[in-house]
Amino acid sequence: MRVTPAKRKWTGTLPDKFIATLVELVSAEALRETVEALAAFPTRHTFSPHLGEAAGRISDQFTAAGYTDVVRRPWSHAGHSGDNVVCTKPGTGSGDPVIIVCAHYDCRMEDLNNATARAPGADDNGSGVAAILEIARLLAPVALSATVRFVAFSGEEQGLWGATEYAAQLHAAGTDVYRVINLDMVGRPPEDGSVTVERDEGNAVPSNDAASQALGAVMAQAAASYTALPVKLGPIYASDYMPFEAHSDVTVGAYEGEGNPHYHRTSDKPATLDYGYLAAVTKTVLATLLAEALDVADEARSAVDLYIRDSQADTGSQPSGAPNEASPDLWVRNSDIQVGDDPELGHQTPVNGVPNFLYVRVHNRGTAALGGGVARVRTYQGDSGAGATWPARFQPIGTLVIDQAIPAGGSVRVGPFAWTPHSVDHERLLAIASAPSDHSVPDVYPGELDTDLLVRFDNNVGRRDVAPQGP
Numbered sequence: 001m002r003v004t005p006a007k008r009k010w011t012g013t014l015p016d017k018f019i020a021t022l023v024e025l026v027s028a029e030a031l032r033e034t035v036e037a038l039a040a041f042p043t044r045h046t047f048s049p050h051l052g053e054a055a056g057r058i059s060d061q062f063t064a065a066g067y068t069d070v071v072r073r074p075w076s077h078a079g080h081s082g083d084n085v086v087c088t089k090p091g092t093g094s095g096d097p098v099i100i101v102c103a104h105y106d107c108r109m110e111d112l113n114n115a116t117a118r119a120p121g122a123d124d125n126g127s128g129v130a131a132i133l134e135i136a137r138l139l140a141p142v143a144l145s146a147t148v149r150f151v152a153f154s155g156e157e158q159g160l161w162g163a164t165e166y167a168a169q170l171h172a173a174g175t176d177v178y179r180v181i182n183l184d185m186v187g188r189p190p191e192d193g194s195v196t197v198e199r200d201e202g203n204a205v206p207s208n209d210a211a212s213q214a215l216g217a218v219m220a221q222a223a224a225s226y227t228a229l230p231v232k233l234g235p236i237y238a239s240d241y242m243p244f245e246a247h248s249d250v251t252v253g254a255y256e257g258e259g260n261p262h263y264h265r266t267s268d269k270p271a272t273l274d275y276g277y278l279a280a281v282t283k284t285v286l287a288t289l290l291a292e293a294l295d296v297a298d299e300a301r302s303a304v305d306l307y308i309r310d311s312q313a314d315t316g317s318q319p320s321g322a323p324n325e326a327s328p329d330l331w332v333r334n335s336d337i338q339v340g341d342d343p344e345l346g347h348q349t350p351v352n353g354v355p356n357f358l359y360v361r362v363h364n365r366g367t368a369a370l371g372g373g374v375a376r377v378r379t380y381q382g383d384s385g386a387g388a389t390w391p392a393r394f395q396p397i398g399t400l401v402i403d404q405a406i407p408a409g410g411s412v413r414v415g416p417f418a419w420t421p422h423s424v425d426h427e428r429l430l431a432i433a434s435a436p437s438d439h440s441v442p443d444v445y446p447g448e449l450d451t452d453l454l455v456r457f458d459n460n461v462g463r464r465d466v467a468p469q470g471p
Helices: 017-023 028-039 050-064 122-139 161-172 206-226 242-246 275-293 451-457
Strands: 070-077 080-089 098-104 147-153 177-183 195-199 231-235 251-255 330-333 356-364 375-382 394-402 411-419 427-434 461-466
Touching: 017 206, 017 275, 017 451, 028 050, 028 122, 028 275, 050 070, 050 080, 050 122, 050 147, 070 161, 080 122, 080 161, 098 122, 098 161, 098 275, 122 147, 122 177, 122 275, 147 161, 161 177, 161 242, 177 242, 177 275, 195 206, 195 275, 206 231, 206 251, 206 275, 242 251, 251 275, 330 427, 330 461, 356 375, 356 427, 375 411, 394 411, 394 427, 427 451, 451 461
Parallel strands: 098 147, 098 177, 177 251, 195 231
Antiparallel strands: 070 080, 080 147, 195 251, 330 356, 356 411, 375 394, 375 427, 427 461
16 A cells, blocks of 8 residues: 655745755755766767766765765666666655656767767756755755655666666566656756746556646745746656656656757757756755655644744744844843842843853744643854854753743743853854744754754744853
8 A cells, every 4th residue: 555755734825944944055056066067078978988987976976965875777778778876865654655856867969879979968967967966965864754766867868768667677666656756957947937847747647647737736836935936837748757657657847948059969068057047946846855755744734833033023934034133032141040030131241251041932823732841942052253054053051841831822931041151252042942743943954054044944943142241
């Protein structure tokens, strides 16, 4: 029996904070570097010896991202052979459903049989390969409910040879292929700047059309929620998703559309691409994948919504507006409340080199109360003058369990957290509230984040920059 991943729900006009944060990490510069590295091979024609070198380059990039299950899976057809590069990210769910995110890495000139002419193949299809490598890099530390296989196919230009054999291998082994997302030419925008979301509209197996079109709607919504890309809808055709569709799999694709004058020419060079556009398409596909398979699904479904204000006017909406460096819900007192000081009297300037006491107020904008003993607050200190990167620039102050219940629309005070400032004039304090029914972004993504980004997108996180004095 098929066991599908837990599909995430959209939160209306507000983006999902986990997805919104992760898509902001897509690097146009990293995409450019991959395209340039692939285009540097004289050609990646399927019959060229450079194809194997390119496969090695792609394998190495998956490995550098932290993956251990990276293989070059051989195929053969009509006396020719090549490798598909397959990187597997295991899922956390039962039933082992597999999502395939794929692009072809071979390229060609106008003469299909010319295996020696210079063929940079930057857009077709260095762009698609760069996108899946960037998505794989960002998802390496993120738990997904489905197993994801990032696949770079060869033999596409000769007739989908690599994809055809790989699809047959998977189905012969009984693999539950849940979804297939293909990227083929996504680096050069058409005049209207749109991306075409390709869906199944008949083809070999009509029974999978409805699910494909539903997945296409998720991708179109992802583009609208997390990018400025206009979306066009089109059919799947003539690329590596077709052999999977023939096996009844649900397939979609991202495509820039017709009109690239450098198509199958020596002039298909990295300089002809728009890397902002490529980054936006990459964000769209990343958001689609997260919408289908991100393991934490409480943000849209929980009746509890904890938040720490970024300003006096903040009501916990996401993303929050600026400024966000002086949360009124984080304040310092120079003495502990246990010796008679009331923290509600307000924030005091921290005193350097001696214990101070940090307090945090946590609100619940949800529709249900959160019981005591299930949520916690973690606090951290960092040198804001040395950079704003989380978590590299921060040290823990302490963690406290919230013993009190937090009613819907209510709040509680948590503290004190004893801490000693060590940086004259600039120190950054962070507080992170989380519960089993309302995770924070750092619970889901343990990698590095700019604190401005983290605080703006995650209402569970509050920040206060302080200027310790003295003693």
